Amino acid sequence: MTELIDGLYLQGEKIADTKAPHDVPIAQRWEQRKFNANLVNPANRRKLDVIVVGSGLAGGAAAASLGEQGYNVKCFFYQDSARRAHSIAAQGGINAAKNYRNDGDSVYRLFYDTVKGGDYRAREDNVYRLAEVSANIIDQCVAQGVPFAREYGGLLDNRSFGGVQVSRTFYARGQTGQQLLIGAYQALERQVHAGTVKEYRRHEMVELIVVDGRARGIVTRDMVTGKIDTHLADAVVLCTGGYGNVFFLSTNAMGCNATAIWRAYRKGAYFANPCYTQIHPTCIPQSGDFQSKLTLMSESLRNDGRIWVPKRAEDCDKDPREIPEEDRDYYLERIYPAFGNLVPRDIASRQAKNMCDEGRGVGPAIKERDAQGNERMMRRGVYLDFSEAIGRLGRDAVSARYGNLFEMYQRITGDDPYEVPMRIYPAVHYTMGGLWVDYDLESNIPGLYVAGEANFSDHGANRLGASALMQGLADGYFVLPDTMNDYLADMLREGKVDPDAPEIAEARRSVEDRVERLMALRGTRSVDDFHMALGRIMWEYCGMERRDEGLREAIGQIRALKEEFWRDARITGEAMELNQALEKAGRLLDFFELAELMCIDALHRRESCGGHFRAESQTPEGEALRHDDEFLYVAAWEWGGENQPPILHKEDLIYKDIELKQRSYK
Amino acid sequence: MNIKLKIWRQKNQNSKGHFEEYSMTGIEEHMSFLEVLDLLNEQLFAEGKEPVAFDSDCREGICGQCGVVINGQAHGPIRSTTCQLHMRHLAEDPSFKDGSTITIEPWRSTGFPVLKDLIVDRSALDRIVQAGGYISVNTGAAPEAHSVPVQKDKADAAFEAAACIGCGACVAACPNASAMLFTGAKISHLGLLPQGQPERLARVVNMLNQHDAEGFGGCTNIGECAAVCPKSVPLEVITRLNRDLGHALWKGQKTTA
Numbered sequence: 052m053t054e055l056i057d058g059l060y061l062q063g064e065k066i067a068d069t070k071a072p073h074d075v076p077i078a079q080r081w082e083q084r085k086f087n088a089n090l091v092n093p094a095n096r097r098k099l100d101v102i103v104v105g106s107g108l109a110g111g112a113a114a115a116s117l118g119e120q121g122y123n124v125k126c127f128f129y130q131d132s133a134r135r136a137h138s139i140a141a142q143g144g145i146n147a148a149k150n151y152r153n154d155g156d157s158v159y160r161l162f163y164d165t166v167k168g169g170d171y172r173a174r175e176d177n178v179y180r181l182a183e184v185s186a187n188i189i190d191q192c193v194a195q196g197v198p199f200a201r202e203y204g205g206l207l208d209n210r211s212f213g214g215v216q217v218s219r220t221f222y223a224r225g226q227t228g229q230q231l232l233i234g235a236y237q238a239l240e241r242q243v244h245a246g247t248v249k250e251y252r253r254h255e256m257v258e259l260i261v262v263d264g265r266a267r268g269i270v271t272r273d274m275v276t277g278k279i280d281t282h283l284a285d286a287v288v289l290c291t292g293g294y295g296n297v298f299f300l301s302t303n304a305m306g307c308n309a310t311a312i313w314r315a316y317r318k319g320a321y322f323a324n325p326c327y328t329q330i331h332p333t334c335i336p337q338s339g340d341f342q343s344k345l346t347l348m349s350e351s352l353r354n355d356g357r358i359w360v361p362k363r364a365e366d367c368d369k370d371p372r373e374i375p376e377e378d379r380d381y382y383l384e385r386i387y388p389a390f391g392n393l394v395p396r397d398i399a400s401r402q403a404k405n406m407c408d409e410g411r412g413v414g415p416a417i418k419e420r421d422a423q424g425n426e427r428m429m430r431r432g433v434y435l436d437f438s439e440a441i442g443r444l445g446r447d448a449v450s451a452r453y454g455n456l457f458e459m460y461q462r463i464t465g466d467d468p469y470e471v472p473m474r475i476y477p478a479v480h481y482t483m484g485g486l487w488v489d490y491d492l493e494s495n496i497p498g499l500y501v502a503g504e505a506n507f508s509d510h511g512a513n514r515l516g517a518s519a520l521m522q523g524l525a526d527g528y529f530v531l532p533d534t535m536n537d538y539l540a541d542m543l544r545e546g547k548v549d550p551d552a553p554e555i556a557e558a559r560r561s562v563e564d565r566v567e568r569l570m571a572l573r574g575t576r577s578v579d580d581f582h583m584a585l586g587r588i589m590w591e592y593c594g595m596e597r598r599d600e601g602l603r604e605a606i607g608q609i610r611a612l613k614e615e616f617w618r619d620a621r622i623t624g625e626a627m628e629l630n631q632a633l634e635k636a637g638r639l640l641d642f643f644e645l646a647e648l649m650c651i652d653a654l655h656r657r658e659s660c661g662g663h664f665r666a667e668s669q670t671p672e673g674e675a676l677r678h679d680d681e682f683l684y685v686a687a688w689e690w691g692g693e694n695q696p697p698i699l700h701k702e703d704l705i706y707k708d709i710e711l712k713q714r715s716y717k
Numbered sequence: 718m719n720i721k722l723k724i725w726r727q728k729n730q731n732s733k734g735h736f737e738e739y740s741m742t743g744i745e746e747h748m749s750f751l752e753v754l755d756l757l758n759e760q761l762f763a764e765g766k767e768p769v770a771f772d773s774d775c776r777e778g779i780c781g782q783c784g785v786v787i788n789g790q791a792h793g794p795i796r797s798t799t800c801q802l803h804m805r806h807l808a809e810d811p812s813f814k815d816g817s818t819i820t821i822e823p824w825r826s827t828g829f830p831v832l833k834d835l836i837v838d839r840s841a842l843d844r845i846v847q848a849g850g851y852i853s854v855n856t857g858a859a860p861e862a863h864s865v866p867v868q869k870d871k872a873d874a875a876f877e878a879a880a881c882i883g884c885g886a887c888v889a890a891c892p893n894a895s896a897m898l899f900t901g902a903k904i905s906h907l908g909l910l911p912q913g914q915p916e917r918l919a920r921v922v923n924m925l926n927q928h929d930a931e932g933f934g935g936c937t938n939i940g941e942c943a944a945v946c947p948k949s950v951p952l953e954v955i956t957r958l959n960r961d962l963g964h965a966l967w968k969g970q971k972t973t974a
Contacts (some may be wrong), residue, residue, distance in 0.1 A: 116856040131772065132843050134883055135780040151863070187857070194859035196852045196912050198876040205866025223876060229779055230879060237851035244847040252840060275832055304774040338747045343755055344776050459778065462801050465747075528856045577762045579755070623767045628729060629833040631770055 055696060059606070059651050063698040066321075066687060070490035071176040077708050078158075081180045084490065085533050089540035096121035099539050100284040102269055103127070104256045104311050107136030108228075108520060109503025110290030111235035112527025118242030120532060122539070125282060126239065127251040127271060129306050129634075134236040137292055137304040138503075138523060141228025142349035142456070143212060144220035145192075145520040147185040152209055156217040158182045165518060166709050168214045168395055169483070169511020170661035170677060172324070174685070175708055176490055177508045184529040185521050189221055191528055195234040199223050212516035213350050214395035214716075220517045225349050225456045231520055235527070256311045257565075257637065258558045259287065259318045259499070266315075266499035267548040268555070270562050274634060277627035279566070281559050283550060285542040286498045286535060289315060290527065293482035293504040295328065297642045297649065298594070299586025301479035302334060302347040308638040309645050312486050312505050320494040321487035321687035321700060323507035325645065326653035329514050329662045330595050331480030332399035335463055336414055336432040345478040346463055348456050350516045353392045353399070355440035355449065356473070358383050360433050364410040371413070371434055371472050382406060390716040397513045397662050397675070398716060400477035403433045404595050405673070407476070414474045421591050436472035477595065481519060483510045483662065484652075487687040487702075491534035492526060498538060502526035507685065512661025569636050570626050574619035578635045581616050585609065585639070585646060593650050598666045602654040606647055613643040648688060648697060655699065658682045670713075679711055718744045718808065721818040722757060724769055727831050730838075734831065738818070746805040750793065751776060751783065753804065771835040776800040778947065781882035784889070785835050786822040791886035791945040798884060798947045824889035828896065828933045839885050841931040842899060848927035849920040850903040852912050871909050878905035880948040887942035887950075893934030898942035900928050901954035908961055918965035921958060922972050 054062050072083045091099065099122050103114040106128040114126040128136065148161040161182035166173055189207070193199065199221050200208040209218040223230040242248040251271065258270035260281065268283035294309035295301035316322045333353065335346045359379045361367055366374050382402055384391040392399075406412060407430060414432035421427070441449050446469060450457070457468045464474070485507040492500050492508070503523040510518060548555075592598075592605035616639070624630040659668040659675035660682070668676045684701040691697045719742045727734030741760065744753055751773050758768035773783040778801040787793035793802045794810055807813055821835065829837040867875075879902070887898035904921050907913035913920075929935075936955055943952040 112856075119855045130774060130780070130782060131839055132781075132883065134843070135774055135782050137775060137780070139780050140775045140777050149862070187859075189862045190859040191854070191856060193862040193865070194852065194854040194912055196875070196879075196907050196910050198872055198879050198906065198910070201867050201869045201872040203869050205868055206863055223879075226779065226880065229882070230876075233879065237846065238854075238856075240843060240847045241851045241853060243843075244849075250843075252843075302777075304780060305776060306774050339745060341745075341748055341752045341756055343749075343752050346777050459801070462778075462795075462797055463749075463803070465803075465805055532856060577759060579759065621762075623762060629770055629836065632768065 057654070060655065060696045061691060061698045063689060063700045066700045066702045068174065068489040068702060077175065077179045080176055081183060088533060088537035090536050091540050091543060093121055095543055097123060099123065099542060100125070101286050101288065101535070102282060102284040103288045103290060104269065105136065105290035105292060105503070105505070106133035106236070106239065107138035107290060107292060107503060108232055108235055108523030109505070109527040110288070111136065111232065111239045112524050113288055113290060113502060113531045114248050115235060115238035115242050116528055116532040117535070118245070118247035121247065124242070124248040125251060125284070126248055127254045127256055127269070129253065129255045129274065131252055133239055133250060133252070134233060136232060137307055138520070139229045139232045140304065140347070141520055142225040142347070143351045144210065144222035144227045144517040145188065145231060145524070146212070146219050146517040147189045147221060147521065148182050148219060149186050149189060151207060152218040154217045156219050160217065161185060161219065163709060164215045165509070165515060166511065167714060168515035169513050170675065170714055171511065171679070171706065171711050172660050172704065173509055173511030174704060175706060179708070180530070181509050181522060181525050184525045187529060188521065188524045192231055192234050195238060197223065197230045197234045210351060210354060211393070213353060213393050213399070214515045222351070225351070225453065228520060231524065235524070255634065257314065257562050259315045260555055260558045261318045261496060262548050262552045262554045265497045270558050272562070275629050277625070277630065279559060279562055281555055283548055283555070286500060286538055288500040288502060288531060289486065289505050290502045291505045293485070294642070294645060295479045295482050297585070297646050298479040298589045299582050300337065300342060300345050300590070302331060302345050305344060308641070310638050310641045312501070313641040313645055315486060315494065315496070315499060317690050318496065319690065320496050320499060321689055322484070322648060323487040323685050323687045324484040324512070324652065325649045325688065326593065326656065327483035327512050327662050328479060329396060329481040329483060330400040330477045332396055332403055332477050333435065333475045334478035334480070335460065336474050336476040337417060338464070340418065346459070347478070347480060348460060348475065350396070352435060352453060352456060355444070355452065356392065356435040356437050357381055357439055358392050358433055358435055360406045360411040360413060367411060367413050367430060371436070380411070387716045394716045395513060395515060397664070401595060401664060403475070403477055406433055407431050420587060431476045432474035433476065434472035435475045437468060438472070441469065479594070481514055483507065483512060483514055487685070491537065492530055493534070493538065498542070500531060500535060502531055512663055565637065566626050566633065569622050569633060572617070572620045572622055574621045576619050576621070578620060578622065578632055578639055581612065581620060582635070582639050582642070584612055585642060588612070589646055589649070593653050596664050596666050597653045599654065602650045605650045609643060609647050609650065616643070651697065652686055652688065656682055656686065675714070677713070718746070718804070719816050720744055721816065723818050723820045724835070725822045726769070726834055729833055730830055744804055746803070746808055748804050749776070749800060750787070750802040750804065751800050769835065770833045773800055779882060781884035784824060784884045784886055786825060786889060788820050791824070791890040792947055796945065796947060796949070824885050826888045826894040828888060828894060828931050829885060839883070841933070842883050842885065842896065844931060845896065845900055845924055845927045846903065849916065849923035850907070852907060853916060865911050867910060875906050875909040878902045878909070878950060878954050881950050882948055884947065886945045886947060888933065890941040890945040891934070892939060892941065893937060895936045895942070896928055896933040897936035897955050897958065898946060898950055898952070900924050901958035902950045904961060905954040905957045908957065917961060918968060918970040919972070921961040922965050922970050925962060926972060
């Protein structure tokens with residue numbers, strides 16, 4: 052039945068998502084699904100226990116909403132407070148189809164833009180629902196007191212974002228993520244006070260408990276005491292964000308990791324489209340060897356900032372203010388006249404790399420190490436210039452729009468963007484891949500729900516700006532609280548899991564064994580050292596541009612590095628205390644395995660789409676070239692066992708409401 | 718540059734802490750302060766010693782997880798979060814010379830017990846929010862967003878207060894270890910908006926009761942809190958808190974459950 056392909060993976064059965072009711076038009080499916088779902092009566096809800104892992108926009112919103120409904124919720128997160136989840140760092144804004152600007156926006160247009168932006172690799176049903184509930188999110192957040200930008204008439208202000216031609220983005224200066232997260236956090240803390248939610252701070256989920264094929268709980272490590280505990284429930288929701296830190300340098304928070312979803316994958320949950328990584332075009336370039344992470348600047352800067360590099364490589368070390376207009380190449384405006392500086396992220400990122408690869412990058416030349424550790428000197432930066440905007444709008448107006456971003460840029464780089472153009476370069480930012488879920492956001496393990504960035508469902512191969520916040524909140528506030536009822540109603544009849552089930556003790560034992568094995572390591576290299584090495588392999592071979600031979604090389608190198616880890620790593624400190632080296636080591640082990648799967652997925656998808664650019668598949672103009680005849684599917688990978696190849700299940704993508712087109716922003 | 722770091726080391730909440738000194742060479746100006754600590758930890762690792770535990774997460778100045786007292790000042794000499802402090806900022810101080818000693822301590826407050834080295838427990842701040850730092854609206858029960866206009870200057874002022882990241886620097890800087898700037902920021906954020914009016918008076922009473930129960934001190938208008946606040950939350954949020962409190966007491970506002 053299964054065939055080993057390329058020596059790397061097995062071909063498995065096709066899968067399908069059957070939960071969206073296709074007997075009604077797309078605009079009625081969500082309403083219909085909600086109506087068909089079973090309900091749990093209010094008095095019974097307190098008998099049901101739900102675990103939510105993560106407290107970001109998806110997790111915080113889900114835990115708060117499920118708590119409001121009356122379920123018993125336990126919410127786990129690794130930070131010291133629920134308010135610190137990495138959603139907080141999102142700057143630019145949140146999309147919603149309110150059409151407050153009267154510029155032709157609609158649910159259908161948001162749906163269309165999102166599917167097109169994702170390069171036709173997202174599921175229509177899910178994206179339509181996302182666009183539909185987007186308007187409710189704004190209502191919800193305004194009612195919570197989220198201080199969105201306002202106009203003098205007292206109504207909400209909007210701006211536009213990359214990849215679209217309408218103003219549908221709601222924002223709170225450059226801190227939209229923070230303000231939305233604080234809204235969800237406050238709703239969550241309200242439920243803590245009401246006693247429906249219990250928070251477990253500084254707790255990391257290290258294993259999923261599956262009994263009789265159903266998700267029944269998790270194993271956690273208390274990061275302060277080292278204590279390992281099991282927590283049982285009737286359903287488990289993972290809202291643990293993305294896995295961009297597999298690249299070591301990324302815009303993700305230091306603690307972002309893949310462990311929760313990877314543990315679920317190893318327990319049978321499918322992992323979909325792992326290779327889809329979004330590289331964000333407006334990050335502050337790397338400044339040195341010891342850099343621990345990269346800092347993103349809001350893409351909204353592209354509304355008024357113009358991106359350029361010198362036309363001639365010999366001008367690259369000049370003061371940019373001394374380069375006359377005719378010697379500047381505003382390359383996005385030149386290549387993509389219709390969208391200009393507002394092309395989607397994948398396109399803006401790749402063009403910035405092309406300019407630097409051509410030798411027209413700007414900023415200090417920095418030492419670059421390729422995956423083999425060879426050094427080279429490169430200028431990795433392009434200008435993001437506000438001089439035109441300052442001339443047109445005045446310094447004060449620019450400051451009102453972007454002041455805090457300018458301040459942050461200056462603090463980090465020491466340059467004043469009011470005087471000298473900013474320098475930007477792409478960096479790993481968001482992962483579109485994640486655990487496979489159906490229309491209900493349920494994984495293929497019954498009772499295991501996955502929401503926000505941790506699932507794969509809504510962004511296809513590329514995410515449009517201001518859509519991440521929208522998806523996190525849509526999933527958390529409006530989708531899960533409705534779809535989970537259906538499952539929980541069944542669980543009411545099914546009854547509680549037997550606490551003596553052998554799977555529970557076995558899950559716990561596997562965690563204890565792993566900790567013990569890690570603490571026994573007596574090598575010479577630190578965990579960070581290995582993580583950096585893994586990051587270099589991934590950025591070089593599975594980063595902005597992928598090739599067949601490079602990906603094969605990467606798989607070999609990742610395997611060798613993992614072996615080296617077990618031979619030569621050392622973990623300081625003790626297991627039963629606050630031990631940051633141990634935390635990182637556990638996460639790195641999962642990153643090793645995920646990195647390999649990302650490369651296999653990237654290798655098998657011999658087409659370019661969105662954030663996945665295969666050098667072998669491009670148009671004569673160098674744009675991403677899809678192969679819809681061969682790859683119009685979600686690649687959902689199943690764990691094949693320790694040291695066994697993974698199994699590929701394809702879910703066909705069916706486009707009935709949107710016509711498939713080659714994406715063009717020209 | 719070469720520097721010496723004098724760092725508070727403490728095994729756990731129950732043990733006594735002490736300072737230890739470490740020498741570092743080859744520090745570059747563009748490095749962030751936390752990257753210097755990363756580098757120190759690599760150095761300690763190579764020497765077979767245990768790295769220094771410290772908190773950080775987003776390293777973009779917004780999550781509020783980082784925060785230490787540097788040379789006696791919360792988050793160090795410039796108004797920023799610890800993660801956005803760069804060595805160039807320290808080097809700008811005229812008293813800073815090659816080989817200078819930088820002293821690093823955890824947040825100092827009884828409300829923030831030390832968990833290990835530079836890491837403290839700030840869950841008390843969450844409990845203050847739990848006592849009423851929200852607007853009670855159930856998911857899905859919200860009116861259309863444009864049905865309640867908000868005056869632009871009020872919205873801007875609310876935003877200024879809402880910018881608080883809950884890092885706790887205000888507490889660490891205050892001689893009374895008061896969390897009034899934090900509490901006032903939330904009360905101002907919600908109290909300035911029309912949506913926040915129904916619970917306004919109960920909110921201030923409930924949150925302040927919790928503030929006091931957590932062992933934070935009272936405010937005596939010293940202003941250190943606002944001076945160190947990395948998000949420039951203005952001192953007037955405390956004035957607004959006091960005004961709301963006075964109003965609540967005059968109205969005979971009782972705490973709510």
